[in-house]
Amino acid sequence: MPAxxxxxPTASAYASQINFLFVSLLVIAxxxxxxxxxxxxxxxNKYRHGSNADRSGTTKKTWRFEVSWTVAxxxxxxxxxxxxxxxxxxxxxxxxxxxxxxxxxxQWMWKAQHPGGQREINALHVPAGQDVRLVMASQDVxxxxxxxxxxxxxxxxxxxxxxxxFRADKVGRYHLFCAEYCGTxxxxxxxxxxxxxxxxxxxxxxxxGGQQTLAAQGEQLFRRYGCSGCHEPGGTVRAPNxxxxxxxxxxxxxxxxxxxxxxxxxxSILDPKAQVAAGYAPVMPTFEGQVSEDDLAKLVAYxxxxxxTTSGGR
Amino acid sequence: MHAPREQTYLSATVDIRSWLLTTDHKRxxxxxxxxxxxxxxxxxxxxxxxxxELITPGPTLGSPDFYxxxxxxxxxxxxxxxxxxxxxxxxxxxxxxxxxxxxDLAFPRLNLASWYLYMSGGLITIAALLLGGLDxxxxxxxxxxxxxxxxxxxxxxxxxxxxxxxSILTGLNFIVTVHKLRAPGMTWYRLPVFVWSTYxxxxxxxxxxxxxxxxxxMLLAERVLHVGIFSPQLGGDPxxxxxxxxxxxxxxxxxxxxxxxxxxxxxxxxxSSKPLFGYYFVxxxxxxxxxxxxxxxxxxxxxxxxSLYASLAFSFLSYLVAVPSAIKVFNWIATMHEGWxxxxxxxxYAFGFIGLFTIGGLTGLMLxxxxxxxxxxxTYFVVAHFHYIMVGGAVMGFFAGLHYWWPKISGRLYPxxxxxxxxxxxxxxxxxxxxxxxxLGYLGMPRRYQSYPPEFQIWHVLSSAGxxxxxxxxxxxxxxxxxxxxxxxxxxxxPWGATGLEWTTRSPxxxxxxxxxxxxxxPPYQYDRGKPCMQAGDVx
Numbered sequence: 001m002p003a004x005x006x007x008x009p010t011a012s013a014y015a016s017q018i019n020f021l022f023v024s025l026l027v028i029a030x031x032x033x034x035x036x037x038x039x040x041x042x043x044x045n046k047y048r049h050g051s052n053a054d055r056s057g058t059t060k061k062t063w064r065f066e067v068s069w070t071v072a073x074x075x076x077x078x079x080x081x082x083x084x085x086x087x088x089x090x091x092x093x094x095x096x097x098x099x100x101x102x103x104x105x106x107q108w109m110w111k112a113q114h115p116g117g118q119r120e121i122n123a124l125h126v127p128a129g130q131d132v133r134l135v136m137a138s139q140d141v142x143x144x145x146x147x148x149x150x151x152x153x154x155x156x157x158x159x160x161x162x163x164x165x166f167r168a169d170k171v172g173r174y175h176l177f178c179a180e181y182c183g184t185x186x187x188x189x190x191x192x193x194x195x196x197x198x199x200x201x202x203x204x205x206x207x208x209g210g211q212q213t214l215a216a217q218g219e220q221l222f223r224r225y226g227c228s229g230c231h232e233p234g235g236t237v238r239a240p241n242x243x244x245x246x247x248x249x250x251x252x253x254x255x256x257x258x259x260x261x262x263x264x265x266x267x268s269i270l271d272p273k274a275q276v277a278a279g280y281a282p283v284m285p286t287f288e289g290q291v292s293e294d295d296l297a298k299l300v301a302y303x304x305x306x307x308x309t310t311s312g313g314r
Numbered sequence: 315m316h317a318p319r320e321q322t323y324l325s326a327t328v329d330i331r332s333w334l335l336t337t338d339h340k341r342x343x344x345x346x347x348x349x350x351x352x353x354x355x356x357x358x359x360x361x362x363x364x365x366x367e368l369i370t371p372g373p374t375l376g377s378p379d380f381y382x383x384x385x386x387x388x389x390x391x392x393x394x395x396x397x398x399x400x401x402x403x404x405x406x407x408x409x410x411x412x413x414x415x416x417x418d419l420a421f422p423r424l425n426l427a428s429w430y431l432y433m434s435g436g437l438i439t440i441a442a443l444l445l446g447g448l449d450x451x452x453x454x455x456x457x458x459x460x461x462x463x464x465x466x467x468x469x470x471x472x473x474x475x476x477x478x479x480x481s482i483l484t485g486l487n488f489i490v491t492v493h494k495l496r497a498p499g500m501t502w503y504r505l506p507v508f509v510w511s512t513y514x515x516x517x518x519x520x521x522x523x524x525x526x527x528x529x530x531x532m533l534l535a536e537r538v539l540h541v542g543i544f545s546p547q548l549g550g551d552p553x554x555x556x557x558x559x560x561x562x563x564x565x566x567x568x569x570x571x572x573x574x575x576x577x578x579x580x581x582x583x584x585x586s587s588k589p590l591f592g593y594y595f596v597x598x599x600x601x602x603x604x605x606x607x608x609x610x611x612x613x614x615x616x617x618x619x620x621s622l623y624a625s626l627a628f629s630f631l632s633y634l635v636a637v638p639s640a641i642k643v644f645n646w647i648a649t650m651h652e653g654w655x656x657x658x659x660x661x662x663y664a665f666g667f668i669g670l671f672t673i674g675g676l677t678g679l680m681l682x683x684x685x686x687x688x689x690x691x692x693t694y695f696v697v698a699h700f701h702y703i704m705v706g707g708a709v710m711g712f713f714a715g716l717h718y719w720w721p722k723i724s725g726r727l728y729p730x731x732x733x734x735x736x737x738x739x740x741x742x743x744x745x746x747x748x749x750x751x752x753x754l755g756y757l758g759m760p761r762r763y764q765s766y767p768p769e770f771q772i773w774h775v776l777s778s779a780g781x782x783x784x785x786x787x788x789x790x791x792x793x794x795x796x797x798x799x800x801x802x803x804x805x806x807x808x809p810w811g812a813t814g815l816e817w818t819t820r821s822p823x824x825x826x827x828x829x830x831x832x833x834x835x836x837p838p839y840q841y842d843r844g845k846p847c848m849q850a851g852d853v854x
Contacts, residue, residue, distance in 0.1 A: 005769050008757045020688050026584030029676035036643065036672045040665060043650040047586070047842075048657070055652040065648065066595045066641065068836070073640045077633035077679070084683025085626050091624050091688065107462070130540050139459040142552060144617065144692060148758025151689040155618045157553060162619055175767065176444060179692040179760045181451050183462055186761035 001155060011149040011170040016086055018151040025080065054127050060119065091152065095166040096135035099126070100304075102214070102297035105136065105143035105156045109184035110176065113297055116209030122191030124176060126168060127201035133165040135262050135300070137293045144180035147193055153179050161263045168195040217300025221295055225287065240277050246307030251278040260307075318557035319840045322725065322822040337422035338825060343408035344723075345429050350404055353395035353436060360388035360817035361784060365747075365778040371768045381764035382449040383465060391443075394474050395436045397708055398566060402519075403432070403484055405715045406512045408723060410488065412816035412823065415497025415832045421477040427853025428480040428487070442466035448500035451762065453563075456544035456555040460536045467537060479525045481569075485519030488512055491572035497815070499834035503597075506814055506838045507590060510597045512575025514604040518565045518572075522528055526562035529555070533547030557619055568607040570601060571671075574711020575642055578664050581714050584644045585661035585814040586653030587844040592645040593837070607636040616687045623815025639675055642685075643818065644670060654844035658731030659787025660811070663714035668740040670706025674699060675754065695755020697747045706744055712762050713737070713791070721796070721805030724734070725822035726753060728798035732790060813839055813846045 010016055044052050101124070102113040113118050126132045136145055138158040145164065146153035148173075154164040180190035196204060209218075222228050230239035246265070249257045251274045258264050267274060269291060272284035291299070323340045326332075333341060363384055367374045373381075407425065411418055419425050444450060448465035450458060459467060492505070492513050496647070497580075505513075509766045533555070535541040542548025544555040612620055612628030646668055655661070670691060674850055677699040681687050689694065749774040759770050808817040819828050842845040 004772055005757060006753055018685055018689055021683065023678045024682065025569055025683060027678070029673075032676055033669075033672055036647065037649050037669060039669060043647065043653070043659070047650060047653045047655050049587075049654045053652070055654075055843075058459065065644075066592050068642050070595075070637065070641055072636075073637050077636060078630070079680060080683055081630045081636050084685050084687075085629055086685075087631075088625070088688065089622075091685075093330070112750065118729075142455060142618075146692070148689070148759060151419075153617050153692070157546075157619050159552070160619075168793070174756060177758065177760045179679035181382075181455070181458075181762040183449070184382065184475060186382075187760075187765040195613065199763065229815070296488045 009170070009172065010151075010173060011168045011172060011174055012151075012166055013168065013169060014087075014090065014167070015149065015151040016208075019286045021083060021087060024083075026166065028076070029134040030082075056255050084160065087106045091164070094163065096130045096131050098131035098165055100133050100135060100301075101126075102301070103134050103136040103145060104297065105145065105178070105189075106139040106140060106293075107141065107183055108178070108189040110143075110145065110178070110189065110191070111294070113214055114205065115214050115218060115301065116205055116208075117213050118205055119211075120247035122176070124191075124193045125201060125204050126193065126195055127198040128171050128195050129169050130138060130166045130198065131165060133299070135165060136162045137266075137296070139293050142180045143178050143182050143189065146177040146190075147174060149174035149193075150176070155180050161266055163262070168193075171195050171197055173291070201265045210240055214301040215305035216302075218298035218300070218305070221222065221291075221298055222302055225291065225299075227299075230284070237283060242309040243306045244301055246304045248308060252276060253278050253280070253282075262304070265303050266296055269296065269299060315830055316469055320820065321642075321824055322820070323825045324725070324822055326628060326825045333673040335426070337417050337418070337426055338826075339407050339411050339422065340723075340823065340825075341735055342422075342425050342429055343404050346407060346432070347401065347437060349429070349433055350400055354400075354768075355359060356440070356523045357388055357391035357396055358785070358788065360391065362781065364388060364780040367764060368766075368774045369778050371766050371771050373764060373775075378764045382762070383447035383452075385762060386449055387443050387447055390439060390470060393452055393566070394430075394477055395439065397480060397570045397618060397704055399432060399477075399484070400708070400712050401569075401577065401715060402488070402512055402515055402569075402643070403428075403805075404481075405508075405577070405719060406484075406515075406573065409653075409719055409816050411442075411491060411495065412819065412827050413509050413814055414489065414492065414495060414500050415448035415815050415828065415834065417827055419829075420485050420494055422797040423489050424475050424483055425487055428483040431483070432477050432480035435473045435475070435480065437473075437748065438476060439470050439473030442469040445469070452534060454530075455551045456536075456550070457535070457547060459533055460545045461547060461785065466762075468534060471534055473750050475527055475534075478530075481519045481523045485492075485516035485523070488516040490683050491701040492516075497834055498834050500815075501834075503594070504834055504837050505508045505597075507579035507593070507596055508573075511600050513570045513578070514600040515569050516605065518569050518604050518829070521605060522562045522565040522569075523621060525558060526566075529558040529562065536784050547557075550812045553615070553619055556615050557611070559619075560614045561608075564602075564614065565607045565790035567700070567703065568603055569667040570708040571711075572603060574599065574667065574714075575639075576712045577715035577718070578646060579813070580812075581644075581650050581660045581664040582719050583839040584718070584810050585656045585664070586650045586721050587656075587657060587811065587841045587843060587846070588649055588653040589837075589839040590643075590645070591648035591651070595643055595841070596645050599641050603635060606631065606638075611634050613682055613687070614764055616684055617691055627681055627682045629687075633679065636675060636682070639671075643675075645670055649843045657734070657735055659728075660718035660729055660810075662737040662741075662815055663710050664715060666737060667710040669705060669713060670702050670710060670741070672704055672743065674702030677702065689758075692760055693755040694759045694761055697761050698751035698755060700789070701748045701751075706748070713740070716791070718810070720798070721809045722816060722821045722823070724795075724799055724802075725820075726798045726802035727803055727805050727809065732794045733759050736787050736790040736794075739790070740784060743780050743783030743785075743787050747777050747784050748780070750774075750780075752774045808846075808848075811846045813841070813848060818848060846852050 055098040104111045137158045144155045228238040270288045276282045450463045542550045544550040610632045615631045754773045805821040
């Protein structure tokens with residue numbers, strides 16, 4: 001690291017876009033500040049008390065100036081707002097087949113669970129050049145998952161899933177921080193994100209040992225918590241079959257329709273009476289306080305695994 | 315030659331009772347000055363310790379919990395017990411009635427009650443500090459504040475709650491005063507801009523502070539009684555807390571900056587000996603800022619998980635609220651055009667204000683750009699930005715006003731050389747303190763970190779070095795103002811050649827402000843080739 005680090009590493013195409021926008025804003029700000037300081041000093045010198053400067057042309061029609069600089073400022077500002085929003089929208093449109101990693105934040109560590117079941121703490125290994133989607137939950141207070149080199153952060157609010165996606169394309173080791181104040185060891189809740197080329201990433205996954213995949217662990221939990229007793233064919237209670245449900249629309253008993261995403265599945269486990277599928281009785285008990293965030297991630301991964309795109313096999 | 319000295323508000327009565335039970339707005343202003351100064355130095359000591367702590371990448375002075383309690387107290391004291399009351403309760407209290415030709419505020423006893431509420435709230439909060447403090451941060455985010463925070467959360471929250479009533483009552487008092495107590499001839503468009511600014515501030519105080527009071531009560535209800543409102547553990551919504559908190563706390567930024575803008579709008583015409591350029595625009599920009607300022611709170615929550623459409627709307631509105639601020643800067647500069655500019659200390663502070671506020675405002679535009687905000691929010695970029703607004707802007711404005719009205723308030727002059735030196739020192743010290751924090755912010759240094767990666771150290775060291783210069787700049791006025799009170803030459807009624815009504819009466823003013831109610835005959839800031847055109851009722 002240089003003695004005077006003045007620019008953070010830029011590890012994704014998205015981060016370069018942010019750089020460009022930021023530098024443009026810096027240039028606009030620099031020109032404006034330059035103009036303000038120049039006029040302040042120029043007027044202060046020229047019209048200092050006792051100078052002989054010409055003061056005959058005292059301006060009368062001030063509204064011309066007022067209207068021109070108001071309109072100019074407004075137009076520039078609207079343009080900037082639009083530009084900033086346009087890039088921001090990208091964060092809301094994750095690509096379809098991203099590698100999905102579950103993240104759980106708790107005082108004071110980040111835990112990551114890869115689809116293959118590999119786990120890590122205060123570290124995240126991801127392949128370069130591949131879309132990665134993080135599904136994040138917090139076990140206690142609000143945390144914020146922040147990777148400066150990718151120019152992204154997302155608060156993780158307890159009680160619900162938050163998602164964030166990125167595609168890192170520069171191999172390297174970058175800071176991972178918690179950006180939302182969370183108590184005593186807030187400053188130590190972080191570590192490193194390691195961007196590897198895909199082959200090394202595969203080796204790394206291998207080296208973590210032969211765990212079961214997240215979905216397979218979820219399937220076991222699905223039986224252990226008794227979900228399968230109702231949610232599989234031949235169950236004792238009439239409950240929706242969950243095969244092929246994930247990612248599609250679910251009609252609810254109040255007439256509305258939701259998309260069965262991670263947040264919906266999680267909410268349905270913890271607060272099943274809030275959004276009851278149409279045609280079913282609200283008989284499912286809540287699992288609030290009984291299933292940890294880690295296990296929830298596994299259950300969600302399983303429900304996702306038996307969703308329509310993968311149809312149970314593989 | 316002076317006649318035997320006439321009675322002033324200072325000399326009328328002298329016992330302690332006459333001060334603590336006074337209903338004279340000028341004396342109450344001085345009571346507030348005492349309180350404000352006390353809290354400014356408590357908050358300043360906390361700031362000094364923070365900058366000491368951050369000189370090294372690891373723990374320097376104490377444990378992480380010590381640091382967390384430190385920045386929490388710094389924020390709480392500076393925001394609620396210095397910045398928000400600073401200008402309105404001191405200069406507003408002292409000068410505003412005189413500016414409109416009034417004998418006092420509309421409700422003098424309510425004014426005194428406000429001071430007692432403010433001091434009670436402040437002392438309750440100081441008690442929380444002395445007992446060991448609290449570690450919530452000044453923002454009290456949930457569910458941290460209910461279930462995870464340690465220390466005297468309840469006591470501190472209660473202190474802020476009490477002080478809030480002082481804000482509400484002060485705002486109410488100013489609004490009624492401006493409506494009902496203007497001197498004959500003092501039409502709305504003859505009001506000095508400081509009055510307009512204080513009026514706009516008062517509207518925010520009255521409308522926003524009750525929301526803070528409700529939010530704090532709910533927080534207390536949840537922490538003490540476990541009534542589920544904000545914590546998911548109790549079925550509540552943490553984002554709801556943020557909406558309610560920022561619905562107050564963003565307008566609160568305008569509570570801090572509008573009065574300073576009012577001061578600058580007084581100082582620049584006086585020391586340029588020229589009418590304020592675009593008076594109507596400056597006036598209506600104050601009102602526009604107060605109004606639009608209520609619609610931008612969501613820009614604190616772009617990564618908090620609020621809806622996408624809310625973020626888009628809040629980003630746009632944040633750009634909109636910046637327009638009237640930009641217009642004001644242009645108007646102050648245009649005022650100097652073809653002026654007769656003098657460089658007394660108040661004007662130097664005004665220069666400092668304009669420069670630093672412009673930097674603060676432009677970096678605010680960067681934060682309002684959604685995609686940039688995602689990266690720099692909750693980093694030192696935000697810390698630097700709001701210090702440019704609140705310290706570079708609001709505090710510079712406070713000092714500009716203090717130096718401008720000091721001869722009127724104290725009846726004494728101060729050594730201008732030292733005052734100018736302090737202004738310049740504060741300007742450079744401020745920039746050295748906070749400019750490196752912009753760089754730290756874009757590098758990704760999160761705020762509220764006691765420990766940080768070692769490569770960031772150089773910027774923290776520069777920032778701490780700047781803070782020591784800034785501290786000298788802020789401490790110097792204590793000495794030369796003390797000298798001014800003891801030894802300073804007596805001030806004439808109008809030492810700056812200003813045009814406001816407050817300069818038509820003696821320095822310091824008599825208890826009744828004006829011997830007879832003045833009649834106003836012209837708009838403010840009227841100069842004829844650099845010479846002030848005084849209002850009716852001029853003294854000698």
